[in-house]
Amino acid sequence: MNFSITEENYIKAIYHLQQADGNVTTNELAAELNTKAASVTDMLKKLKAKKLVNYEKYQGFRLSSEGKKIALGVIRKHRLWEYFLVEKLQFGWDEVHEVAEELEHISSKKLIDKLDAFLDYPKFDPHGDPIPDSNGKMAAQKQINLIDLPLNEAAEIVSVGSQSTELLELLKHKHLGIGTTIEIKKRFAFDHSMEVKIKGQSAFIISQQLAQALFVRPL
Amino acid sequence: MNFSITEENYIKAIYHLQQADGNVTTNELAAELNTKAASVTDMLKKLKAKKLVNYEKYQGFRLSSEGKKIALGVIRKHRLWEYFLVEKLQFGWDEVHEVAEELEHISSKKLIDKLDAFLDYPKFDPHGDPIPDSNGKMAAQKQINLIDLPLNEAAEIVSVGSQSTELLELLKHKHLGIGTTIEIKKRFAFDHSMEVKIKGQSAFIISQQLAQALFVRPL
DNA sequence: AATAAAATTTAGACAAATCTAAAAATTATT
DNA sequence: AATAATTTTTAGATTTGTCTAAATTTTATT
CATH class of the missing domain: 1.10.10.10 (Winged helix-like DNA-binding domain superfamily/Winged helix DNA-binding domain)
Structure with a gap:
């Protein structure tokens, strides 16, 4: 079909x-x-x-379950192409979506499986979303909002809630990005800001708004 | 448009x-x-x-000249994708055409220019056809039949006349392929066979039929 | 429970790309 | 030059995906 x-x-x-x-x-x-x-x-x-x-x-x-299979196939293609665009062609992860919307409809199964191998079977796309394998299985995302991460528990940033340039600017300044390992050291009830620590850096404070824009996967 | x-x-x-x-x-x-x-x-x-x-x-x-511009843009995409499929994804050069027929319609100009850079600006696709640059200019193919190559003049094999498995089998056996540098050492009038030499190998004989299936670009 | 509001479906129309069958124009043949 | 054969175009229909406007069903409100 x-x-x-x-x-x-x-x-x-x-x-x-x-x-x-x-x-x-x-x-x-x-x-x-x-x-x-x-x-x-x-x-x-x-x-x-x-x-x-x-x-x-x-x-x-x-x-239906057949429909779900089709959906996962398209999502697999979309996310693999996004990974390719960012990792190989040096696109920014905020500019790949539209192109991937087109590429996801290329029909060759062989193409996508070879692309998967070429990329070395990535498990997550540049936005932190899991990539289904060729059987439609994908890592349980279990991605939670940084707000909800327990204290002193390391987690990896896997996606961001928005693609705005303002957010990207802030992330860049704080050296935060997809893949960064982060840990919450302290919460401040007054403004819901929190002190966080990135591996190999000293701790700093981030606002409630920023924390809400970050999704993480506990390690 | x-x-x-x-x-x-x-x-x-x-x-x-x-x-x-x-x-x-x-x-x-x-x-x-x-x-x-x-x-x-x-x-x-x-x-x-x-x-x-x-x-x-x-x-x-x-x-029209506008129409030609569009045509060259599509051909550029088609041939760059073919090159990508063969060089990066390990497709055989006889199985890339159909996939490239789909990929050539992906519209992003940025994508194709970044792909071009990623592939290091190839000048010819896996079938030996020239790839237009981003302004629509391409190398004059000047590809000639091996039959017509002058004696003792080195040339590069740039395309083959057919995609039959029989031909591919023969080429493989003789270590001939796209990119091979070849030279004619002697012609035999009786059956139009010819003695040829590949760089770094001893000379051997190929038939008229085989020579006619090979297209070369003089170096 | 009756009525109003909102959501959903149907009916009929339209644009893109295709087709078959018939008409018109061109080219070839006598 | 007239007729036959071929090529090309037109006319009208079909399919896919869309739309507007009207009709129907469900949900919410009084």
């Missing part, structure tokens, strides 16, 4: 929405895809006919 | 046909694209409206 770019985009969007929500609604999906509810209904009928989605009129929907 | 995948495929096909023929006809193009003459006519009206093609009803057509 081969699917159109449009179908793949619908499937991927449903996957992301149902991760958060469980059941997905027509309006939600229309908003996600910048399209109209009527178009979503039309496409859902098609996807249902292809057994990629469990859908009953007016009842919302979710991916 | 951005063009659809279909439009790009038409433009590329017209480019290749007019290299050989000068003026291109509707039926020719329909055959090249495995489509029907009526579809070609429809698309030509569109391409004419976009000033990519000089076309008058029943008179045949060719690309």
Whole structure:
């Protein structure tokens, strides 16, 4: 079975929405895809006919297990290409998304498996999201907000909540980035700021706002 | 201006046909694209409206200079991706074409220029065809049939006339391939076979049929 | 429980790219 | 030069994905 770019985009969007929500609604999906509810209904009928989605009129929907497989395949491609763009072509990790949106629809399985090998089977993309392997399995992300990391527990920064240049500027200044190992040394209740420590550096203070923008994976 | 995948495929096909023929006809193009003459006519009206093609009803057509620019951009992408697939991902040069047919439609200019840099600005693709630079300029191919190479003049093998496994088998056995430097030492009029020499090896004989399948660029 | 509001679906239309069958133009043949 | 054969174009239909506007269903509110 081969699917159109449009179908793949619908499937991927449903996957992301149902991760958060469980059941997905027509309006939600229309908003996600910048399209109209009527178009979503039309496409859902098609996807249902292809057994990629469990859908009953007016009842919302979710991916079938076959649909989930397709979604993971597209996500695998997206994230591997992002990794390639950043690690090999020197793109900034804030400018790869759009290009990967195109590359993720290249259909050759052989291509993506060879790319995976060339990149040495990376487990996380440049935004810290896990990359599914060729069977669709991926590391449990278990990524938590830095705010929620227990005291004195080392964790790796795996993603950031926004791509704004302001945030990137601040991260650069503090030498924080994807892959940095970080630990919380003390919390200050007054303003929810916290003292943190990066491996091999002396401790410093970060604000609540910044901590909320950082997602980490406990080591 | 951005063009659809279909439009790009038409433009590329017209480019290749007019290299050989000068003026291109509707039926020719329909055959090249495995489509029907009526579809070609429809698309030509569109391409004419976009000033990519000089076309008058029943008179045949060719690309405008704007059209040629688009064609060279697509060809640049196609050949750079082929080079990437062979050199970095270890594809065989006989299995990259289809994948490159998809990759050539990825639109990011930044991507292709960074890929070019990553590959160290290759001048020829794995089939020996020249790769246009980011301004659309490419090396004059000046590729000639090995049959026509003057005696004792070194040349580099740049492409092969067919992709058959039989030919590949023979080339492998004789240690011949894209990039090999070769020289003709003697010709035998009886069967048009020739004695050739590869750098650092002793001379051997190849048949007329094999020589005709090899294209070289004099050094 | 009745009605209002919101969400969803249907009906019908449109643009892109394609096709078949018929018409028109060109080219070849007698 | 007239007719036949070929090529090309037009006309009208089809498919995919989209839209607007109207109809239907569900959910919320009184």
